[in-house]
Amino acid sequence: MTMTADWIDTLDRRTDLPTRRLPVKWVIVIDHDLPRGLQANAAACLAASVGNAVPAILGSAGTDASGHTHAGLPWTGCTVLAAPADVVRRIRNEAAEEAAATGLVVADMAAIAQRTNVYDEYLAGLARAGDEELSYYAVSLLGPRRTVERLTAKLPLLR
Numbered sequence: 679m680t681m682t683a684d685w686i687d688t689l690d691r692r693t694d695l696p697t698r699r700l701p702v703k704w705v706i707v708i709d710h711d712l713p714r715g716l717q718a719n720a721a722a723c724l725a726a727s728v729g730n731a732v733p734a735i736l737g738s739a740g741t742d743a744s745g746h747t748h749a750g751l752p753w754t755g756c757t758v759l760a761a762p763a764d765v766v767r768r769i770r771n772e773a774a775e776e777a778a779a780t781g782l783v784v785a786d787m788a789a790i791a792q793r794t795n796v797y798d799e800y801l802a803g804l805a806r807a808g809d810e811e812l813s814y815y816a817v818s819l820l821g822p823r824r825t826v827e828r829l830t831a832k833l834p835l836l837r
Contacts, residue, residue, distance in 0.1 A: 685781045693737055697755035703826040704728070704735065704752065707769055708816040708836055710760035717836065720787045720816035721758055727785045728818050735820065754820070760836040763813060769829050770817040771809075776829075782821035789813045 692700060706724050708717050729736060729752070737753035761769070773784045790803040792815065804812075819826045 689734075691734075691737075691753055693753045700754060701823055702754050702821065703823040704754045704756045704818070704820040705759055705826055705830050706756060706816055706818045707759045707761050707766055707830060707833060709763045709766050709814070710836065711763065712815055716792055716815060719792065723787055723791070724785050724816055724818040725756065728783060728820055731785070732783055732820060758836045759830055759833040761833050765833070766814050766817055769819070770814050773817065773819050773829055776825065780821055780825045782819060782825055785818040786814050787816045789815050791815070 689702060706721050708720055712720070735752045735754050737750040739750045740748045742748065770784065770786050773782055776782055777784050788804065790807065790812070791800050794800050794803070819829060
């Protein structure tokens with residue numbers, strides 16, 4: 679898994695453009711057969727992970743007409759897509775192979791992450807599992823639009 683994206687710091691933050699016109703794209707692909715609660719958890723956890731790894735994706739905070747401040751959101755947007763578990767795994771593996779060459783930021787949620795509520799147990803489970811043994815509930819891709827679109831072509835929105 680790659681979690682560096684120095685290239686995004688050099689991007690012109692075009693907050694005035696629709697996300698579909700930006701050179702960068704962020705998607706989260708989730709196993710469509712998971713229960714809704716696990717899907718929501720996977721999306722939230724991956725968003726937190728990517729936001730931590732690439733803070734440059736977060737826009738400025740905003741203030742409403744009443745003077746209340748609202749936290750900044752990703753100026754890149756984030757599309758949440760659905761796929762069968764085997765496709766989530768294929769996308770994750772292909773993206774991980776391309777990450778270094780393309781600058782793609784890849785974060786994943788292995789199924790073992792939602793089987794425990796003790797983080798050290800999750801890390802121990804990862805350490806015991808070989809890549810062939812891991813299954814994935816979701817994968818997040820942030821990177822050059824063409825790369826992300828090629829890897830996730832024709833996947834539907836999660837509904």
